[in-house]
Amino acid sequence: MASEHMTLEEVKKHTRTYWVIFGALLVLTAITVAISYVHLPFFWAVVLALVVASTKASLVALYFMHLISEKTAIYLTLGLTAVLFVFLIVIPWMIPWAEVRGWFVS
């Protein structure tokens, strides 16, 4: 149910959900800080940090930003954004690949 069409009862139900999500976010924050004190190998530290951060971000986006029940126009906008965002993040890993092929030599 998109936020525009929520009834009073649905909003009341949602307010309880918001506090549950708040509790979950606090627990996940504690977990991510605790993991950092273990000093795992760098690769696994990055993977775990990103998994926990992505879980927290998903909870905020789905429940606080109501993306769990949004209209197609919003999903299409965000879908295109996600594709372009992934492209931005992939660029740094392409630099050595491009260097090997002499793309940076003028």
Added chain:
Amino acid sequence: MAVHIPYIDKPNPVTGVTNAKLGIWLFLASEVMLFGALFSALITLRLGVNDWPHGYEVLNVPLATLNTVVLIFSSVTVVMAWAALKMNNLKQFKTYMSLTLLMSVIFLIVKAIEYGSKFSHGISPATSNFYAIYFVITGLHGLHIIGGIIVNAYLLGPGSKMWSVEPERFTGRIECAGLYWHFVDLVWIFLFPILYLL
């Protein structure tokens, strides 16, 4: 002559959402690309060197953890402010929006303490690539917090007069301001582990 802007309080039949809501989502999409470019720069710098410091060794993790909790709480209070309006409770809206503003100011104070500590030790963006990207990303995020404070303070103060004449439109404004605020929280959710905990 006043120009009537369509679908600012009722959903546009084509998109199913108000034009204001689609507008704020398009703005947030551009913000994703802005911060995405900076994250990409951070990865490029990190991959290019061998001696990159661990965030937990050079930055203040307890203060950043406090700021994480403060920002998460402000996300709850801003969505509760919107829910209060949906339940026709302006007084409760004002309480939750005031709490959101209080949390925003606390976040900035903590950040100022962090920055002050770095500057007092002679550390600046010129110190290293790590500090350059740290100050740029957290500084830009801080500017977004200030922007949010200005908008939310307006909506709590003079802007709230709209509630008595156009309640649906005002509720839509709070939802849009809330979406922006949640985005600022989302950025911090990724900044915190990437800069401070790795």
